[in-house]
Amino acid sequence: MILVNEKIKAKEVALTGLNGEDLGIVTTSEALALAKPQKADLVCTSLLSSPPPCKLVAKGTARQEAEKEKKERRTSDDPVKTKEFRLSVHIEEHDYDAKLNQMRKLLESGKAVQPVVRIQGKEGEAARKLLERLAAYLSAYGRKETGFQISGKQATVKFLPV
Template structure:
């Protein structure tokens, strides 16, 4: 969060000028007057010291830098999208090949895939074998993030791109 100008509540601040020169410890009011005189903003750089270090920054530039930094952080922390594929335990060979090629394309593009097999009755073992076959067929381009998870109604595994 950016604390600027009148929002700074400290009585004294350690001030740095527009060109990085050290102006020493001065009162907040003097610092605000200097900021107005130079058509600049007074920006607090840290709240964890006393007096807080502040700097003079050209008007509007501080907000631009803060928004750029925020956008940069959002881009780097983006989650990998996971595409879910629904299958049945008794899938036909052609359908299996189609799903396999779709998963292969997504893994090659850097996206994660999660095949989910619906289980009805005693299909648990068939579903497990199908998942193992999928993992084996996609082994050169994807690796398991989770083990095979078989619960009452479905079996699933999450594959990440290598």
């Protein structure tokens, strides 16, 4: 949260000018009086020190920078959602096509998909072939994040959107 102008409650602030020059420690009312003729906002950069460091910035830019920073933080924090699809080695062709279309649509909309093939007995090679077939089709819509992972009861691969 950014404190601007009258929202700064400290009695004194360490002030920095519009061009980065150090104006020393002044009262908040003096800093606001300096900001008005220059058509600038008084922005508090940190609340952790005493007196709090504040700077003069061009009117309106503080809010724009804060919104831009908030938006960047939100986009970088959100991991890509992954949808898991469960298949079996003996999947019918119609069911395979339906799952393939669902995966394609999700990749196009920016979500990751992870097909998981259940394995029973000696179906490991058949599961790998099924995943390779999926990967060949989905390569136009997404890229593999992981290689084919075949463990005891399942085989899987993860696709990220292009």
